[in-house]
Amino acid sequence: xxxxxxxxxxxxxxxxxxxxxxxxxxxxxxxxxxxxxxxxxxxxxxxxxxxxxxxxxxxxxxxxxxxxxxxxxxxxxxxxxxxxxxxxxxxxxxxxxxxxxxxxxxxxxxxxxxxxxxxxxxxxxxxxxxxxxxxxxxxxxxxxxxxxxxxxxxxxxxxxxxxxxxxxxxxxxxxxxxxxxxxxxxxxxxxxxxxxxxxxxxxxxxxxxxxxxxxxxxxxxxxxxxxxxxx
Numbered sequence: 001x002x003x004x005x006x007x008x009x010x011x012x013x014x015x016x017x018x019x020x021x022x023x024x025x026x027x028x029x030x031x032x033x034x035x036x037x038x039x040x041x042x043x044x045x046x047x048x049x050x051x052x053x054x055x056x057x058x059x060x061x062x063x064x065x066x067x068x069x070x071x072x073x074x075x076x077x078x079x080x081x082x083x084x085x086x087x088x089x090x091x092x093x094x095x096x097x098x099x100x101x102x103x104x105x106x107x108x109x110x111x112x113x114x115x116x117x118x119x120x121x122x123x124x125x126x127x128x129x130x131x132x133x134x135x136x137x138x139x140x141x142x143x144x145x146x147x148x149x150x151x152x153x154x155x156x157x158x159x160x161x162x163x164x165x166x167x168x169x170x171x172x173x174x175x176x177x178x179x180x181x182x183x184x185x186x187x188x189x190x191x192x193x194x195x196x197x198x199x200x201x202x203x204x205x206x207x208x209x210x211x212x213x214x215x216x217x218x219x220x221x222x223x224x225x226x227x228x229x230x231x
Contacts, residue, residue: 033203096116130144
């Protein structure tokens, strides 16, 4: 595992859990609005953290922390991910996986082996604009669709989420996404924020009013829908 960051304590990354967040480097997508561009396109400028250092820290915090969130980058590009999670689960932690859904086989295997307790999957856009929004012209949308279908039918705790960017998303896109994930347990519309570490600078958020409108479009199709990152 190529690990480049550790948030030692968070109340935000794993719902209802006091958690640590592990950031892996590398991703198979190039979303223009990615807020962790340094973990995707500039790994040579980042300092790696040894895996055993992460495990050592987690061992010392078993009486305080409840969960570990694994994010990126894209964690499922690493074949070592299952073994890494096993070492975390052996310490008694719940594990949340953040993923772009491009590796449904890995996602299914982790779930079947009881290695993940919660999944947050990004839905980049509606199907017709997915490749554009993900920054990959030859994207295999069927892999995304397979991951969506798996989560919709699984007993896992999960959420879908879309970061809404003015240049890439409109009301028709949000409606199409909601109809795609109809019946989902949870769907979050996230306000875009310029982290200063973007793949493509110069992007903009929608207004709060527009985000509220998009939320109202999504709500009839999913069990729970809400906004995130909106002031």
